[in-house]
Amino acid sequence: MQIVLYAIGFLVVMFIFIRAAQWKNLLTVTLHAPQAKIWECKHIPEHIQPPLIAGQIAMTKLGFRFSHCYQSKEIFSRLDDERWCVVMFHPDYLCYAEIFNSMTPEAAFPYKVSIYTYCDDGSVVLTINNEIHAVIGYMDGFIFNDAYAENVEGIFRSHVKRIEQYFKEHPHVSSQLLNPAEYVSRLNRLYQDYFNYLHTAGELREVGHAKDTAGEYRLTFKSAVQLSRRMSAGPKNAAAHDQKKNPQVTSANKEATPSYPGLVDAEIDAYHRQEKLVNSSKLEGMGKVMVFLVSVLAFAAVFGVVWSPSLVIVIIGVLLFHELGHIAGMWLCGYRDLQILFIPFMGALASGKKDKPTALQKAVVSLMGPVPGIILAFVLQYLFPDSDSQWMNQTILLLLIINYLNLLPIMPLDGGQLLNSVLFDKYPRLQFGFLIFSVGMLALGAWALSEPVLTILAVIMGYSLISQYNQAKILVGLVKTYRETGNSDEILRQIFIRLSSPPYDQLKFLQKYELAKGLYLRFQHKLPKLRETVFAVTLYLVTLGGPVFLVGVSMFGVFWPETLGAEWEERIERAESVEEKASIMLSAAMFYDSTQDVEAAESYYDQVLEIVASRSDQAAWSAVVEVGRAMLRENVVDIEGAMRTLQTVKLSRDQIMATRQLAYNAIYDDALKDWGLEMLLVVKRVYVKMGDSLQEAFIAKAIGQVYEEWGDMRSAESYIKEAYELIAESSDPDAYAIRDEMAGFYFRRGDYRAAETVWLKAMRGLPDNADVFFSKYQITVSLAWNAVAEGNIEKAGERFHKLPKLLKDAASDYPEYKDSLEYYSVEALLDLMAFSVMSGDMVSGESYLRQARQEFYGDPEAWENYLGIWLEESYVDDASEESLDALRARLVAQGIRKLRH
Helix, strand or coil: CHHHHHHHHHHHHHHHHHHHHHHHHHHHCCEECCCCEEECHHHCCHHHHHHHHHHHHHHHHCCCEEEEEEEEECCECCCCCEEEEEEEEECCCCEEEEEEECCCCCCCCCEEEEEEEEECCCCEEEEECCCHHHCCCCCCCEEEEECCCCCHHHHHHHHHHHHHHHHHHCCCCCECCCCHHHHHHHHHHHHHHHHHHHHHCCCEEECCCCCCCCCEEEECHHHHHHHHHHHHHHHHHHHHHHHHHCCCCCCCCCCCCCCCCCHHHHHHHHHHHHHHHHHHCCCCCHHHHHHHHHHHHHHHHHHHCCCCHHHHHHHHHHHHHHHHHHHHHHHHCCCEEEEEEEECCCEEEEEEECCCCEHHHHHHHHHCCHHHHHHHHHHHHHHCCCCCCHHHHHHHHHHHHHHHHCCCCCCCCHHHHHHHHHHHCCCHHHHHHHHHHHHHHHHHHHHHHCCHHHHHHHHHHHHHHHHHHHHHHHHHHHHHHHCCCCCHHHHHHHHHHHHCCCCHHHCCHHHHHHHHHHHHHHHHCECCCHHHHHHHHHHHHHHHHHHHHHHHHHCCCCCCCCCCCCCHHHHHHHCCCHHHHHHHHHHHHHHHHHCCCHHHHHHHHHHHHHHCCCCCCHHHHHHHHHHHHHHHHCCHHHHHHHHHHHCCCCCCHHHHHHHHHHHHHHHCCCCCHHHHHHHHHHHHHHHHHHCCHHHHHHHHHHHHHHHHHHCCHHHHHHHHHHHHHHCCCCCCHHHHHHHHHHHHHHHHHCCHHHHHHHHHHHHHCCCCCHHHHHHHHHHHHHHHHHHHHHCCHHHHHHHHCCHHHHHHHHHHHCHHHHHHHHHHHHHHHHHHHHHHHHCCCHHHHHHHHHHHHHHCCCCHHHHHHHHHHHHCCCCCCCCCCCCHHHHHHHHHHHHHHHHHC
């Protein structure tokens, strides 16, 4: 359901973006009133003559006769092409047909025909074909008629019908016969009057009054929006008219339209004019800034619905940094018309243009997006290794995830783009196979992760496979012949020749244009030389493997020097005493033991013996080392001997800590757990001799936990009680953990009164400061659930309803813990939800669950995963008695299920 809603939202946003792109194109096109001049037909360029001649032949069959030719500029002022027009006259109906090259030539209409009737009252009737949706406004006396016809005969019949209707409505009006000079003069005056009217009516705004822009106009925003809507509906209206007139004609039985020799020339001419029109409508300066800001706001608005504001800001920052890297790469490689755009539901993209970029340049641009982001992530992690800031941690994580995923060898990700440009661009079939592989991987990832973004990408890429297949088929036939030897004009001609044969001949021109543009751009790519390919692929592999290497290195202390992966030698050199050195060496040995590096572990054990060889406590150090060696080999005889030695020597504090760590490691190894318990008993006896009751209590607690895990509840209770008694009068905050374990043990045994007594005493023993707030809060939660287990619902309700106030007070008293408090707030709301449902108050339960969702710090999928933990009751342990966490998980899961059902 989530993916369906996501897809609907994506389609809505894409519709808005497409419409906004239309507005942008319309708002940036500059128009002017064309001025016609009579010209001799012999001056018409040879390459545009065939469609004009075909039009003359067709109109002659309808009774039209040649009148004259004229030349004018295109209505789009940024197109410097000359517009040639052949004018023909019908002696019976006194109307004029203008024949000129179409911007969208089709096999049925390789030329464009407009029919004019000039009336003696000054009005003009103009019949066009499938273009009424592009008319900006309607001026009195300028009557537009759309024929919606399949051929010139239909256009002519429609015009005759319209003028007959007009003359019937205006009986005193008749057609005018004009000589060529009068015709051109009347036409120029008509265009000028029409543009003046549109300007006065607020449909057009004048660009400027400078000499080079005088008489140039652009659409107002209102007229651009209205025109965009009409243009989008235009093809549907034409199809509806066509079906109404010919209901028996379908795509299955419609006869193929025969082509003619001049179609390719007409299509090439139209292709160049379309390219000029597209390039003339690009944004500059402030326009790009405004589009960028609007896209950012749209992105933030869409994701702000499901994510927290802080997370949206972080994502925008990470994506912007990524795209700025691409922009920097484009700038260095000489790209122009640079732009960044955010796309709601998807991400962001950087765009730029360059004629014939090299494969190496495209590879650099691809890598400049993810590489700076990955570097920044590691730099931030190095500078802030233990940051408590949620912003910083989210930033580092997202920098790594977003940028590293973009390096994967899948289209349209950056890694896929790089490989496509340096490996597959030479071979169309391999390239198409790579696209199929990419679609498959995206689909697999979408299925495995239930990720809507991947689903949308897979659908879009899958849909594009049809176009890519057509491109590959055409490229295979052209690439060998024209890649190296053909010039640009010849390449474009051959492309359109291929598109004029089945099955492409049935495509509309704009479809051919998009296909030809993609093919033509492919031919503009400079194929990489072998050394460029090797260099680019090597650079890519290094970049792909670099983060993995750095993460691996970081485990050995580069970024977290005090963890298991510390730089042991450096720490040993910094040690100020022999005891400290020996202790660090023992830690290193145990670390390498845990990583199965036996040789390194043995080396550090040997170093300990070397540096303590002349010390009076050499026997104690040797005993600890021998225990470690015996554990490393898991040799029972050696362990027994080492343990006997360990029990006969006097251990210092550093030696105790090493032995204690060895014991903890051994307890979780099935083959060594008994020896681990014996070592804990040794350590406990040492703490008894030293008089350190707090540390003795911690060891007693650990021994009790071990026995409880093994199922020996009597021994477990004995040691946990001993630990509790040792710290009974202690005010040390660290004693809280022992009291909490004691209370938890009573809870697991079902002695809820005893558990409550211990938790209350633990609460009283904690001071009032920020460091122990969360311990106090957790005790309150424990007491609430303990009351639930006890069956005292009233007491439980009283304690549960204290939780929000405790967190609210803490938010003002301890602002430095804001992120942690947000997490606890969600947990508290889930607890209240579970308690409400358990009490039968479903309305309150639903309200608490909704509040928890609103305060949750992740996206909808993360929320579902979070709830999934409760629904799976993942907190339930393997002990026969139910723990506090197990009870809580069970009841929260039950509450969620009841509310969802």
